Amino acid sequence: MIPKVTAKDVAKLAGVSQSSVSRVYFEGASVSAKTKKKVLEAAEELGYRPNEFARSLITNRTKIIGLVMKGVQNPFYPQVLKQFTSEFKKIGYSILFVHTNNDEIQKDDIDILLNYHVAAVIITDATLSLSAMEEFKDNKIPVVLFNRKVVKSDFYSVCCNNLKASEAIGEFLIAEGCTKLAYIAGNANTSTSIERERGFTNIVEKHNVHLKKYSSDYTYEGGYNTAREIISKKQLPDGFFVANDIMALGVLDALRENQIAVPNDTKVVGFDNIEMASWPTYNLTTWEQPMDEMIAETMTYLINEIENYTGIAKNIEIDGKLIVRETTKKGVD
Amino acid sequence: MIPKVTAKDVAKLAGVSQSSVSRVYFEGASVSAKTKKKVLEAAEELGYRPNEFARSLITNRTKIIGLVMKGVQNPFYPQVLKQFTSEFKKIGYSILFVHTNNDEIQKDDIDILLNYHVAAVIITDATLSLSAMEEFKDNKIPVVLFNRKVVKSDFYSVCCNNLKASEAIGEFLIAEGCTKLAYIAGNANTSTSIERERGFTNIVEKHNVHLKKYSSDYTYEGGYNTAREIISKKQLPDGFFVANDIMALGVLDALRENQIAVPNDTKVVGFDNIEMASWPTYNLTTWEQPMDEMIAETMTYLINEIENYTGIAKNIEIDGKLIVRETTKKGVD
DNA sequence: TAGATTTTTGCATACGTATGCAATTATTTC
DNA sequence: GAAATAATTGCATACGTATGCAAAAATCTA
Numbered sequence: 093m094i095p096k097v098t099a100k101d102v103a104k105l106a107g108v109s110q111s112s113v114s115r116v117y118f119e120g121a122s123v124s125a126k127t128k129k130k131v132l133e134a135a136e137e138l139g140y141r142p143n144e145f146a147r148s149l150i151t152n153r154t155k156i157i158g159l160v161m162k163g164v165q166n167p168f169y170p171q172v173l174k175q176f177t178s179e180f181k182k183i184g185y186s187i188l189f190v191h192t193n194n195d196e197i198q199k200d201d202i203d204i205l206l207n208y209h210v211a212a213v214i215i216t217d218a219t220l221s222l223s224a225m226e227e228f229k230d231n232k233i234p235v236v237l238f239n240r241k242v243v244k245s246d247f248y249s250v251c252c253n254n255l256k257a258s259e260a261i262g263e264f265l266i267a268e269g270c271t272k273l274a275y276i277a278g279n280a281n282t283s284t285s286i287e288r289e290r291g292f293t294n295i296v297e298k299h300n301v302h303l304k305k306y307s308s309d310y311t312y313e314g315g316y317n318t319a320r321e322i323i324s325k326k327q328l329p330d331g332f333f334v335a336n337d338i339m340a341l342g343v344l345d346a347l348r349e350n351q352i353a354v355p356n357d358t359k360v361v362g363f364d365n366i367e368m369a370s371w372p373t374y375n376l377t378t379w380e381q382p383m384d385e386m387i388a389e390t391m392t393y394l395i396n397e398i399e400n401y402t403g404i405a406k407n408i409e410i411d412g413k414l415i416v417r418e419t420t421k422k423g424v425d
Numbered sequence: 426m427i428p429k430v431t432a433k434d435v436a437k438l439a440g441v442s443q444s445s446v447s448r449v450y451f452e453g454a455s456v457s458a459k460t461k462k463k464v465l466e467a468a469e470e471l472g473y474r475p476n477e478f479a480r481s482l483i484t485n486r487t488k489i490i491g492l493v494m495k496g497v498q499n500p501f502y503p504q505v506l507k508q509f510t511s512e513f514k515k516i517g518y519s520i521l522f523v524h525t526n527n528d529e530i531q532k533d534d535i536d537i538l539l540n541y542h543v544a545a546v547i548i549t550d551a552t553l554s555l556s557a558m559e560e561f562k563d564n565k566i567p568v569v570l571f572n573r574k575v576v577k578s579d580f581y582s583v584c585c586n587n588l589k590a591s592e593a594i595g596e597f598l599i600a601e602g603c604t605k606l607a608y609i610a611g612n613a614n615t616s617t618s619i620e621r622e623r624g625f626t627n628i629v630e631k632h633n634v635h636l637k638k639y640s641s642d643y644t645y646e647g648g649y650n651t652a653r654e655i656i657s658k659k660q661l662p663d664g665f666f667v668a669n670d671i672m673a674l675g676v677l678d679a680l681r682e683n684q685i686a687v688p689n690d691t692k693v694v695g696f697d698n699i700e701m702a703s704w705p706t707y708n709l710t711t712w713e714q715p716m717d718e719m720i721a722e723t724m725t726y727l728i729n730e731i732e733n734y735t736g737i738a739k740n741i742e743i744d745g746k747l748i749v750r751e752t753t754k755k756g757v758d
Numbered sequence: 759t760a761g762a763t764t765t766t767t768g769c770a771t772a773c774g775t776a777t778g779c780a781a782t783t784a785t786t787t788c
Numbered sequence: 789g790a791a792a793t794a795a796t797t798g799c800a801t802a803c804g805t806a807t808g809c810a811a812a813a814a815t816c817t818a
Binding site: 096139141142143144145146148149152154156159164165167169170171173174177178181186187188189190191200203204206207208209230312316341342344345346348349367368371372373 | 504533
């Protein structure tokens with residue numbers, strides 16, 4: 093039974109006061125090199141480590157970031173999780189992982205985040221009710237919607253510029269010679285799907301190109317089934333824009349199953365540039381989300397807000413770029 | 426500026442003592458129905474929520490589980506993360522997510538877990554030095570290695586029975602008529618790869634079937650490149666056992682690229698039964714890890730240890746089952 | 759109904775740290 | 789080297805909760 097070692101114990105051994113011990117571990121406090129050395133030696137000997145809870149209790153701050161995620165099946169998001177975790181670790185923050193099943197994050201999850209007084213919240217793949225947002229505001233906890241945005245102007249969001257991106261994709265497919273296009277949507281109520289649809293539609297209509305839209309759900313099965321349905325109804329277009337990569341892979345598999353050659357018979361463009369998009373079997377043309385910038389932008393905002401809460405709301409949109417692969421090569425019969 | 430509301434405030438409004446408020450929120454404490462009602466109403470009105478930090482400080486317990494993960498690229502692990510998060514949420518625990526880059530979890534990550542006094546630790550795809558394990562023991566923090574095990578008998582681990590599984594896979598491939606087999610290993614120092622290799626080798630040698638082993642690294646690229654190398658060296662076997670699914674997908678893609686027909690020219694068996702294994706493009710025969718049981722086993726152990734620490738060490742191994750798909754159908758030329 | 763017993767309550771204190779303030783020590787200035 | 793200034797230290801207290809103990813209230817017993 094190891095007795096728990098506190099700052100007081102260290103202080104006694106080092107022959108200083110508990111305050112001095114505290115100051116050694118508190119960034120920016122003033123301690124002489126001499127005491128610091130004594131304290132660190134004593135701490136080492138006793139195996140002392142500051143108690144985060146006592147710390148948070150008194151500073152009323154934590155070094156915990158709440159990260160809310162829904163779709164761990166879509167490889168894009170584990171990647172986001174990993175990067176945030178690594179980046180925040182560098183500046184001493186840890187990640188409280190919250191998994192939600194709903195598009196809109198629910199009360200029980202919000203309670204967790206509030207009970208732990210997280211320093212900030214990142215919501216990657218879901219949204220938030222206005223009243224929930226108020227709760228965070230009341231507690232001066234900054235929140236970022238990552239890869240989602242909300243029409244209400246009370247939220248800070250960081251996205252790829254979905255509108256511009258999907259317009260570019262539209263231009264690209266038309267330039268490639270497509271004359272009959274299809275858009276396969278993600279979950280209907282997500283900002284990403286809505287904006288990708290809008291941008292794409294804008295351009296396609298501008299060029300008077302035929303477009304048919306299909307609803308789906310951002311999953312592999314969704315893409316696969318939608319494509320099968322399109323094929324069985326003999327509505328095959330000569331170009332697909334699929335709202336995310338994982339669905340696009342499903343589409344490609346359905347096409348392959350039906351001996352429909354890509355890119356010759358039809359072309360496919362996805363969105364996200366997940367790792368699998370570059371696998372030789374798929375070689376999917378897609379839009380690369382500027383993940384690093386998006387993460388950097390999110391962190392900059394959050395760190396500032398943690399230091400100095402303003403509650404400012406804004407939609408940040410960062411351009412990505414088209415990654416052209418084999419699913420859209422110029423068609424030669 | 427919303428003033429922070431504490432148990433004292435609630436007490437005043439409800440006309441009771443702070444102790445009574447505390448008792449309302451503390452499971453198993455004795456409070457009359459009357460006071461409970463008064464307190465809950467007052468709390469509702471003020472928007473009170475207990476401060477987890479003050480709580481942990483005094484109880485010296487937390488409701489936080491540390492979950493350490495390395496390979497978020499392998500879809501098996503996000504699934505694990507999701508399930509643990511959901512299950513633990515049901516019993517009031519939250520997940521502190523720790524990402525490690527090393528096979529062996531490093532000091533800085535251990536510090537995080539210890540500083541937060543996590544109630545328990547789950548390490549999913551890495552291991553731990555003996556001295557690090559001692560630290561957790563000293564602090565009476567139970568640790569489970571999930572899907573990894575260690576020869577030293579100081580660790581509690583929960584795995585699928587890799588030995589039995591890989592023996593069964595060996596028997597299966599031989600029964601399918603394979604006479605020249607290949608094993609593609611995962612990271613060399615992982616228990617999973619070692620045991621899968623051993624079990625498979627045991628059976629193959631018993632049947633005097635030819636076997637060649639290749640080293641790789643549990644990634645898609647690893648599987649892909651290894652298979653390409655095998656092909657270019659003209660060492661193509663008539664059956665592969667690949668140590669995990671994500672590598673097996675790489676193998677399948679390399680085979681397809683070289684117009685090698687599966688299962689006719691060669692067969693492929695993976696391990697994990699990740700979602701993608703069932704995708705029509707791959708249709709991979711694989712071993713299903715009994716994830717639900719593994720998670721249940723882990724949780725039962727941890728909850729008991731949290732209640733009543735023993736530090737008992739044991740290797741739990743649970744059988745899975747072979748999922749036969751198209752990559753191993755009986756060969757007919 | 760009075761006494762015995764159980765349940766509920768409030769008081770006071772403890773958990774381990776950070777921090778304002780005053781006292782002490784070290785450093786600078788002339 | 790003395791005075792002025794700056795840096796460091798210790799003291800005491802506060803953070804918001806849980807809990808042992810004793811007092812009070814409620815319930816039971818006969």
